[in-house]
Structure formats: C-alpha cells, structure tokens
Amino acid sequence: MLTEKLAPEKLDPRVRRTRSLLEQAFFDLVQEKGFQDVTVQDITERAGVNRATFYAHFPDKYALLDHNIRQGFLKEIDKRMLNACHLTLDNLRNLIIAVCEFTRSANGHCKPAQGQFESLVETQVKAVLHELMLKWLEQVPLSVPAETAATAASWAIYGLALQWSHAKQPRPVEAYAAEVLPLIASNLNLSSTGV
C-alpha cells in the first residue's frame, strides 16, 4: 500500500482514528456547505473530537484540505498499482493514468469552487509524484542527479494530465497514456522501445 508507505506506516490507533474522524467530517461538511463556510468548530463538533485536538494534527482547515487532497490522490494511485515499489513501464503508465483520472475528478468535481483549488491540487499531486519518483530512481543509474530527473518527470506528468483533463472531449486515458509514455520514460532513462 502506497498510502502507508509514503505516509508513516504504523501509528497509534488513537491518532489513526482521530485523523479519520476529522477527514470524514470535513469531507461531508464541505459537500454540504462549501469549503469557505466550514469552520474548525463545525469539523470538530461533527467529528466528536475536541477542538484542541484538531490543532494538534493540523495548523488550520487549509492544511486539512491539503491533507485530504493528498490522501485522495494516494488512494487513486493505490487502486492501480499493486506492486508500485520500483520503476517499470507498466507502473509508469498506470501512474500517468492515475494522475489523469485524479486531476479530472478533483478539478471537475469541485467546479463550483475556484481556480485557487486547482493550484492546491497541483501542489499536492506534484509533491507526491516527486517523492515517488525519488523512491523509484534511487535504485537506477542516471546520467543526471535524481532530484533533477524527479522534478522534470513530476512536472511533465502533471502538466500532461492537466492538458488532457481540460480537453473539450477528452480521449480515452489509456490511449493518451500510451502516447506520452515514451516521452516520460526517456526523462527517466527508461527505454520504451520494447512495449
């Protein structure tokens, strides 16, 4: 599970519970009232958690939003990659598909909201991608620093996903992923001739 590998794996059951209560309450409330109208008090009250406890976990509701976006993206990845522990063409293609799907649903689902929302998604998605790329690349010989390759790849992937999701009539994800795959693969010194 990637959700548990990029995020800490084993943690105090109390913490796990509290987080999940806060996440759930927050998610529901945003559906009902919209992000701006949700207060920290609302969240803690709904979650049945003390307000002080909220601040022990998140600086403010924006951080919780970031966190939820990140978790959502991680879940999207987990759905498609059971053995995401190293760099292969298959994993890379599935990753691209995941980013496309998540970007579309995240930005589409909250259309009423704002463009500022998109930038939050962008930040989280690129951050996760960057971490994941670094993990993948540490086992592979490269002609440039891993940092560099990771940055290039994560930006490229997100950019392509965004472009795809903004198309009037988006093409099938699979086709798009197959098309851009060689491009990304080459960034990572990964041959794609043998697909």
Add this chain to the structure above:
Amino acid sequence: MLTEKLAPEKLDPRVRRTRSLLEQAFFDLVQEKGFQDVTVQDITERAGVNRATFYAHFPDKYALLDHNIRQGFLKEIDKRMLNACHLTLDNLRNLIIAVCEFTRSANGHCKPAQGQFESLVETQVKAVLHELMLKWLEQVPLSVPAETAATAASWAIYGLALQWSHAKQPRPVEAYAAEVLPLIASNLNLSSTGV
C-alpha cells in the same frame, strides 16, 4: 431520549467512541462466527482498540453481550416513546408493544443459539422495565410501595410479551397490547376506563 436517561447522559467522547466501536465489532463478529467462537482478542482487534481497554469497560464478553441486549431494548423503546417521561396509558401501551417486538426479534433472530440466551434477554428486559416503572411511579400516589408495583408490572409485562411471542401465529401486537393494557394499568393504580 431514554437511551441517554437511564444510561448516563453526558460522558467523555473517548469513552463513547470506544464503547461504540466495541459494540459494533462484537455485533458483527457474533453474526459471522457465533457468540461462543468470538474471543475478546477478536473483538478488540476488529474494533481497533487495545485489549486492556476492553477490560476497562467490561469484565468479559458476557458482560458485553448483556450490555448489547440492554442497548437494543432501550433503542426499541426509544423508537416508540418520544415523551416517555411519565406514566400515561399511551406510554404504557407503547411500552408493551416495544417489549413484545423486542422479545420476538431477540429470541427469534438468534434461534440457532440457545435457551440460555432467552434468560439473558429476560434479565435485561426486566431490569430496564423495573427502572422505568420506578421512574414513572415516583410521581404517583400508590397504595403499595413503588418497589412492589414496579416488580409486579415488569414481571407481568415480560411474561405476557413472552407468551405472545411464542404463539404459533402471533396476533397483531396492537390488539394484544390493547387487551392486556387494563390488567397492567390496574397494577399501577391507573384507571383504563377512559381509553
């Protein structure tokens, strides 16, 4: 809410959460494996609660079973009595119906189990009835001690409910309740002529 009036009303959210997690896990596990095959470890593991915490709340799994039965009965009562705070013919009739329904579902639902199960239900139901009768009677003048009247009424009600639930083709509850109502009412010095 009666559930919160006979049981303590305000209590530490952590306690509330833990109890509810244990109750739910226990209930599910009993459905799956049967009461005897469920261990305390199973319950706490499923609930995501420490085993030591279990013992801070219940002496053993039998106590948890008692507790669940009691809660189930209280919920059954709550469904039918919105203003159950004092003794009226209406409340009394609804109470009788609740006892009938609960007894039937409890003993019917777990038919595969045992006769010993029935006696657990009996204990809890009579206990709750007794407490409730005392609450009702403390505002009413009586020719006998309230304890006495409460005992008679709670035994009588449960006995009648059990008899009803054991009938081959049970009659409609409402009819049965209406029939036995005067009998119980008279135990409580409550005239029933004016229904």
Add this chain to the structure above:
DNA sequence: GGGCTTTTGTTGCCTAAGCAACACTTCCGG
C-alpha cells in the same frame, strides 16, 4: 499425564485526547 499454544485477566508506564480558560481577530447590527 506432560508439553505446547492460545486466550485470559492484570499491571505500570507513556502518550493522545478532553476540557476550560485565555487573549486575539473578525464580523455584524444598532
């Protein structure tokens, strides 16, 4: 029976969560 594993209760120490009170900002209505 004797050895093995599993489950049961129990205990002491540590950490997360609850609570109440605080000062501070923001927002509204008179």
Add this chain to the structure above:
DNA sequence: CCGGAAGTGTTGCTTAGGCAACAAAAGCCC
C-alpha cells in the same frame, strides 16, 4: 463607530487509551 457574538489559536492540567510484559487458566495433540 462601538459592543457583542462567533471563530481562532494556544496553554496547563486531567483522564482515557495504547503498549508490553506478566502469571494464570484453558484447550490440544501426542
């Protein structure tokens, strides 16, 4: 413009829960 109401962060102290280790029962298999 002012004053109250509501939301925000923060803090010290208390309590519930997690953890690990224990001894003791309860099953099981040979």
